[in-house]
Amino acid sequence: MAIFGRRKKEEQEDGVKDRDSSEDTLNDERAFYKKPTGLRIFIALVYLIAVIFLILVEIGNINKKAVIKNTYFLKINLANVIPESVPNAVLINTIAQSLGLHDFYQVGLWNYCAGYNGEGITYCSPPTARYWFNPVEIIMSELLFGATISLPTELTDALSLVRTASQWMFACFIVGACLSFLCIFLAPLGFSKKPRWSHKARRIFLRQLPITVLTALALLFTAVGAVVATVMFVIFKNKFSEAADFNIEATLGTQMLAFEWVAVGMTLIGFLMQLGTCCGVCCCTGKRKAERKRQSAIQEKH
Template sequence: MGKLGRFACIFVPMALSIASLICLALVFSGQLDKGNSLQRELFFFKADTRQFNANPVKLPNENYDNTLFDALKGAASSKDLKDFYTVGLWNYCEGDTDKDGKNPVVTYCSPRKTSYWFNPIEVWDLKNTTAQKIFGDKMQKGLNDYKKVTGWMFAAYVIAFWVTVAEIVLGIFAIFSRWGSFVTTIASSVSTFFIFGAAITSTTIYAALAGTFDSVLKPYEIHASMSKQMLGVVWLAVAFSFASGLFWLFSTCCCSGKSKNKKVTVEKTPYTYERVASPYLGARAQGGEDTLPLNPMPHAGAPTGAYEPFRQQHV
């Protein structure tokens, strides 16, 4: 029952660690397969250009926005501007929709790249332009910050994934001892730190990027958003990882795995009293089948010489 109880004690943190790993795997899989509907919904950032306005009534900044407008208009006329762009951890995908904005069809996904960041100049094929020429200071600053942070964000997700794998492997050894749980708790703490850091970074930077796109590109009816599905998966990974760390810590303090139903044996201590066989009865008094019974006490009136209760000492 001891090992069985130990296994039951670590089942919960092991299940939570596996759930956290699955969530991280889903984050990594976003936008990798254009034919998978689940992966298409897992993106950090989406630029919706379906309602691109080729004839805006008013441009807020003539110096920059007229240049940007001309570049976007040229991309739209040449069909280089798609209806939507979705950004994942490794790459981006683009595609078209019907007139109602439904039934999206992904037409292209870029090759996977570590520390990927979405560059609208390159993606929208704004040829012979630079960000300094077509984007104002606010847009340029948002893109620069986004580019700088993506390296740390990508590294944090990768480290969190592999440390979680190590946590699960170490959790197997935790079945046999509380020391195993202690080491697994350390790995779980490291995993939680990087998952939380990656979640905070990705949520913050893409929320800021979406806000910048919306404010700067609003005259062109280009809208930006984040995926609720991706945010849900990311923060579920944080919750599962944090909960698993608590349960691993609990298994370190409790559930030793030792059985409580052990047979207790009593050893004879030295100098204890034991009955010694009478020397007058010989070998027959050693507990054999022919052991003679002790003589009864004499009754009243019997001769005193018929019973000798004590050994006589000869001087």
């Protein structure tokens, strides 16, 4: 009878252990699905900031309203196109303006704007998809009938490259903004609180993987657009500066460059956070600890 009593007691203890184990598993699964609200809000704000700055990049220079008119990639000043060392330079510059030239031209993603130093912007071209800045065509079209001006050959030789780069830049910024907008709502879904490696974890990992790919694409398109814009307009600026026969001042739009690179930084932060979460589910989610716990439970039963 003692033997049967001992066996019954062991069976009861095993039942208690099994219930404890099942409760632990249930708690693990509940913890797995428990979302850290703080991280979800933070990554949503990160992508919201990225979208806001990308929108500022895309609406920059489309009109002469405050902030927008100061957001441009490049500004060229033709007010003193003839150097002062040339005799009667002031008179010649005045004649050049009377022929139809504006004092300055500035470039945005969709169009260009022109104006005079004393008046500000007086004209903005209609926004055009895949716009590219062609100073030769613009200046020649603004000159009065029969007037001509010889522009630097360094500039005209680079126009074919500028056209291709501008179209890529336009597409990358538009796609990057759309993907970043989607990340505001989808990226927070990829966060879990210390999940255990189990069938549930594998399923969540497969859900997180496409979100990680989405954040990677948002970063890729935004970064490529920013790199192309920065490199292209730096080259443009240098080409104008290399024109020794002309006194053309070219300046980069620091506000536009700051906006685009802030957007790149935000998408980079979002991607790294999502990548860390995805890797955490795959490699750093307590898999070894769970395996040790399972082994110890097997040894106790035997």
